[in-house]
Amino acid sequence: MFSLKNKKAIITGGGSGIGRAISVLFAKQGAEVHVLELTLESAQNTVEEIESNGGIVFAHACDVANHQEVKTTFEKIGAIHILVNNAGIAHVGKVDTTSETDFDRIMNVNVKGVYNCLHASIPALKNAGGGVILNLASIACWVGIPDRFAYSTAKGAVMAMTLSVAKDYLKENIRCNSISPARVHTPFVDGFISKNYPGQEAEIFEKLSQSQPIGRMGKPEEIATLALFLCSDESSFITGSDYPIDGGFIKLNN
Numbered sequence: 287m288f289s290l291k292n293k294k295a296i297i298t299g300g301g302s303g304i305g306r307a308i309s310v311l312f313a314k315q316g317a318e319v320h321v322l323e324l325t326l327e328s329a330q331n332t333v334e335e336i337e338s339n340g341g342i343v344f345a346h347a348c349d350v351a352n353h354q355e356v357k358t359t360f361e362k363i364g365a366i367h368i369l370v371n372n373a374g375i376a377h378v379g380k381v382d383t384t385s386e387t388d389f390d391r392i393m394n395v396n397v398k399g400v401y402n403c404l405h406a407s408i409p410a411l412k413n414a415g416g417g418v419i420l421n422l423a424s425i426a427c428w429v430g431i432p433d434r435f436a437y438s439t440a441k442g443a444v445m446a447m448t449l450s451v452a453k454d455y456l457k458e459n460i461r462c463n464s465i466s467p468a469r470v471h472t473p474f475v476d477g478f479i480s481k482n483y484p485g486q487e488a489e490i491f492e493k494l495s496q497s498q499p500i501g502r503m504g505k506p507e508e509i510a511t512l513a514l515f516l517c518s519d520e521s522s523f524i525t526g527s528d529y530p531i532d533g534g535f536i537k538l539n540n
């Protein structure tokens with residue numbers, strides 16, 4: 287079960303955190319993995335880990351926010367069976383403390399970046415006779431999270447794109463789903479804690495851990511396991527769905 291043998295997968299932002307765990311697991315399950323990262327250096331650790339496990343991996347320097355770069359990279363890779371839209375960036379702020387520059391930056395990566403990859407992936411998936419797309423949404427598109435205006439807006443759009451694409455390509459045998467994690471311990475989390483709460487790192491880390499009723503943050507590997515199921519043939523009846531993976535955050539936080 288859950289074999290990805292003879293499947294070609296693109297994972298955006300596969301150099302770190304959740305994307306890295308997904309890339310490593312998919313390669314372990316037999317997929318040819320293509321990591322799209324801002325620079326080849328940011329993909330290096332993933333490439334080394336996969337190669338040391340005997341897996342097949344290619345790294346591509348590609349900014350998902352750049353339409354032309356994404357198009358060229360997808361054309362170079364050719365037919366694919368799996369796309370994981372994982373690349374994303376964080377932002378802290380309410381609507382009145384979110385600058386236009388920051389809003390545009392979050393939209394460019396977290397919304398337009400997903401659009402760019404979806405747009406380029408359809409011909410590539412059709413060439414493979416169909417396949418599966420998995421988008422990284424967030425619990426922020428299900429419940430109100432304090433100080434996450436731009437981020438929540440972007441992830442809400444990711445959820446809507448998931449439904450739209452799932453509906454439009456049913457006949458092409460392309461499934462499209464999303465995952466909504468609560469807090470997962472990755473460099474994304476460490477980076478935004480140190481940037482936004484300097485001097486309070488330990489306290490904020492503990493607060494964020496306890497905001498999951500299960501009492502801790504998720505691990506990237508736990509997200510990768512769900513991603514594997516949703517990108518494997520074993521989930522062939524699932525499309526247009528979102529899967530919270532949240533230690534009880536959405537339903538048990540009261």
Ligand SMILES: NC(=O)c1ccc[n+]([C@@H]2O[C@H](COP(=O)([O-])OP(=O)(O)OC[C@H]3O[C@@H](n4cnc5c(N)ncnc54)[C@H](O)[C@@H]3O)[C@@H](O)[C@H]2O)c1
Nearest residue numbers: 299301302303304324349350372373374424469470472474
């Ligand atoms: N970590 C969490 O708590 C959490 C929770 C819910 C959802 N998510 C989502 O999961 C995804 C991955 O998060 P993570 O925590 O692993 O982040 P991370 O920062 O550890 O990794 C993200 C990777 O994406 C790459 N990236 C960023 N912008 C890019 C661009 N324009 N083009 C190509 N690559 C780019 C970065 O270089 C980095 O390697 C994001 O979409 C995030 O919003 C994370």
